[in-house]
Amino acid sequence: MGKKGGKKAGKRMKKKELAEIVLNFFHAKPTETFTLKYIFSELRLTTHPLKMLCVDILHELLADDYIVEVEKGKFRLHNQGKELTGIFHRKSNGKNSFIPDDGGEPIFIAERNSAHAMNNDKVRVVCLAKRKNKEKEAEVVEILERANDTFVGTLEVSKSYAFLVTENRTLANDIFIPKDKLKGGKTGDKAIVKVVEWPDKAKNPIGQIIDILGKAGDNTTEMHAILAEFGLPYVYPKSVEKAADKIPAEISEEEIARREDFRKVTTFTIDPKDAKDFDDALSIRKLKDGLWEVGVHIADVTHYVKEGGIIDKEGEKRATSVYLVDRTIPMLPERLSNYICSLRPNEEKLTFSVVFDITEKGEVKQSRIVHTVINSDRRFTYEEAQQIIETKEGDYKEEILMLDTMAKAIREKRFASGAINFDRYEVRFEIDEKGKPISVYFKESKDANKLIEEFMLLANRTVAEKIGKAPKGKKAKVLPYRIHDLPDPEKLENLSQFIARFGYKIRTGGSKTEVSKSINRLLDDVHGKKEENLVETVSIRAMQKARYSVHNIGHYGLAFEYYTHFTSPIRRYPDMMVHRLVTKYADGGRTVSENKYEDICDHCSNMEQIAANAERASIKYKQVEFMMDKIGQVFDGVISGVTEWGIYVELNDNKCEGMVPMRDLDDDYYEFDEKNYCLRGRKTNHTYSLGDAITVKVARANLEKKQLDFVLVD
Numbered sequence: 001m002g003k004k005g006g007k008k009a010g011k012r013m014k015k016k017e018l019a020e021i022v023l024n025f026f027h028a029k030p031t032e033t034f035t036l037k038y039i040f041s042e043l044r045l046t047t048h049p050l051k052m053l054c055v056d057i058l059h060e061l062l063a064d065d066y067i068v069e070v071e072k073g074k075f076r077l078h079n080q081g082k083e084l085t086g087i088f089h090r091k092s093n094g095k096n097s098f099i100p101d102d103g104g105e106p107i108f109i110a111e112r113n114s115a116h117a118m119n120n121d122k123v124r125v126v127c128l129a130k131r132k133n134k135e136k137e138a139e140v141v142e143i144l145e146r147a148n149d150t151f152v153g154t155l156e157v158s159k160s161y162a163f164l165v166t167e168n169r170t171l172a173n174d175i176f177i178p179k180d181k182l183k184g185g186k187t188g189d190k191a192i193v194k195v196v197e198w199p200d201k202a203k204n205p206i207g208q209i210i211d212i213l214g215k216a217g218d219n220t221t222e223m224h225a226i227l228a229e230f231g232l233p234y235v236y237p238k239s240v241e242k243a244a245d246k247i248p249a250e251i252s253e254e255e256i257a258r259r260e261d262f263r264k265v266t267t268f269t270i271d272p273k274d275a276k277d278f279d280d281a282l283s284i285r286k287l288k289d290g291l292w293e294v295g296v297h298i299a300d301v302t303h304y305v306k307e308g309g310i311i312d313k314e315g316e317k318r319a320t321s322v323y324l325v326d327r328t329i330p331m332l333p334e335r336l337s338n339y340i341c342s343l344r345p346n347e348e349k350l351t352f353s354v355v356f357d358i359t360e361k362g363e364v365k366q367s368r369i370v371h372t373v374i375n376s377d378r379r380f381t382y383e384e385a386q387q388i389i390e391t392k393e394g395d396y397k398e399e400i401l402m403l404d405t406m407a408k409a410i411r412e413k414r415f416a417s418g419a420i421n422f423d424r425y426e427v428r429f430e431i432d433e434k435g436k437p438i439s440v441y442f443k444e445s446k447d448a449n450k451l452i453e454e455f456m457l458l459a460n461r462t463v464a465e466k467i468g469k470a471p472k473g474k475k476a477k478v479l480p481y482r483i484h485d486l487p488d489p490e491k492l493e494n495l496s497q498f499i500a501r502f503g504y505k506i507r508t509g510g511s512k513t514e515v516s517k518s519i520n521r522l523l524d525d526v527h528g529k530k531e532e533n534l535v536e537t538v539s540i541r542a543m544q545k546a547r548y549s550v551h552n553i554g555h556y557g558l559a560f561e562y563y564t565h566f567t568s569p570i571r572r573y574p575d576m577m578v579h580r581l582v583t584k585y586a587d588g589g590r591t592v593s594e595n596k597y598e599d600i601c602d603h604c605s606n607m608e609q610i611a612a613n614a615e616r617a618s619i620k621y622k623q624v625e626f627m628m629d630k631i632g633q634v635f636d637g638v639i640s641g642v643t644e645w646g647i648y649v650e651l652n653d654n655k656c657e658g659m660v661p662m663r664d665l666d667d668d669y670y671e672f673d674e675k676n677y678c679l680r681g682r683k684t685n686h687t688y689s690l691g692d693a694i695t696v697k698v699a700r701a702n703l704e705k706k707q708l709d710f711v712l713v714d
Helices: 002-009 015-028 036-042 048-063 219-229 238-245 253-257 310-318 334-340 382-391 397-416 447-468 489-500 512-526 532-542 573-586 594-630
Strands: 067-071 074-077 083-089 096-100 107-109 122-127 138-145 150-157 161-166 175-178 189-197 206-215 267-271 280-288 291-299 322-324 327-329 348-359 364-375 378-381 426-431 437-443 481-483 547-549 634-643 646-651 657-661 670-673 678-681 687-689 693-702 707-712
Touching: 015 036, 015 048, 015 074, 036 048, 048 067, 083 138, 107 122, 107 138, 150 175, 150 206, 150 219, 175 189, 189 219, 206 219, 219 322, 219 594, 238 310, 238 334, 267 382, 267 447, 280 397, 280 447, 291 364, 291 397, 291 447, 310 573, 310 594, 322 594, 348 447, 348 573, 364 447, 364 573, 378 382, 382 397, 382 447, 397 447, 426 594, 437 594, 447 481, 447 573, 489 532, 512 532, 532 634, 547 594, 573 594, 594 657, 594 693, 594 707, 634 687, 646 693, 657 693
Parallel strands: 175 206, 267 378, 657 707
Antiparallel strands: 067 074, 083 096, 083 122, 096 107, 122 138, 150 161, 150 189, 161 175, 189 206, 267 280, 280 291, 291 348, 322 327, 348 364, 426 437, 481 547, 634 646, 634 693, 646 657, 670 678, 678 687, 693 707
């Protein structure tokens, strides 16, 4: 530390440089007291002008309450500051911040005061005395809990050591790996590295390799890297698979005798063409004129997966299956998800069912929740079922057409009571055997999809009502609900102002139903217009995210007072919890611990979000890969996002999204107007707004960063 002053002592040093040196000097020994003489000698301030400059700086620091004069001529850092705990956010540009647990304003933490805390670590900080005209600062004094000590990147190996180069936006420094911790990794390998230490004086953290994923650029390597980046598992533990292999697939006569038998009732599944885990089937039979019995049969997963067992624990930890572009990472071992529990045709299966007596107009006369055994007659893909609905010809056409009629009636009622109708298409890739995307297509929700959706919604809602609607004077038993809060009023106000530009209106006040009906009207009005996608996007941003909780507040988007997830236990853990609790309560069991189940609900909500982010990253990767050979080509698109660092553009042909960086908008100085979703030029007043049609040329495709760069075409 002392050397810094010495190097420049002969020359005139700028005040700012010396101030930095003086600050660092006090921070290095935050509890010690120094005399002026000691400070001069340690910082090697040998000339009179430098000493005077130093005294000047000390007086300013005193005035700012940054240091204190303990007694005449003796100084120490003023760190009698408030201690806080919270979360540290690391930024690769050095603008680190600290978010206090009590939800106060973020506090800036300079790199020198970060104690090498990593992103999202839980830390204890001391607030530093505030300097005049400077933002509030704090210093990390203890790392209480590491959030994430593993990173994914590409190896660069030299003779005696190696580095992991990460694309992580929070880590400015590559990770140093000693030669003996390389596990045979070579340059160009993708690897997962655990940071083991980050010494005080070292610029780089030191790590060791946990796993080599394979060669960068190889499809499976890259998909595993995406999973690892989000902390998701990419292999199934052998011990859990072994446990699943021991589960017998045969169904005993005693088990069948305990259940309601639907094996002779017409039953089928309707699923995507590439699905292997069929977790729901529908049965239908006529009871009398105008009245039908419809069974929604769900794989009875918890009959096979015992609570607290090794398979259950792994399922709870994963909480959801993850669907990347080219593969499914199942929540449960494949023997269960694709074989024993999957409702495959012409096989006897154990199910947990919601059975309705229902009219052709979709009115439910009564319902029951029962354990059943089924034997599916036919497996339909959505496309096959759709064809039957459109042509009125094909296997089980009477049954499918009747279910379609009912579903349409139920759906209409749902929208009449204020459900919100977001009908989004999804982008899908046609992929060759090496995982390379060869074409893009759009997955739309048609009648066959909606038929299944309506009966699943009905079953989920019925289960939630059965448990949640307690008799007068009684408290409902604990159940995980799927809840969805009202839109954020501020965001609704923003949406209202934004759509006014296109001549649309929505209600931002009034009852829940009035607000949602006005949103539906808006979605109807923009249907087929050029701003449709844009208005939908901004409307979705005004919505809250649905999540799991034992505290029911209803589901705003579906307009249901009670709603849960019951229909997909093969791929979602909350559904397994609901199956177990419904069974337990039906057998007269007592209610379970609210706190314990709320914790699991939180975990499941978080994992759902992480899985969705990984899914998006895999789509992003494939989009960039798909565009690799289109550099220099020109496309029409629409502005899909506006930020202070540039504009995002979605191409009309293939929905791939890329960015025109701010630095390339060089005809003016553009400012970001957050409220109106636009960039505005200072001189020309020219704007780039969300939803504007725009023509771009593909400039760069960076697979590592999953980033497409476009340039504007005049």
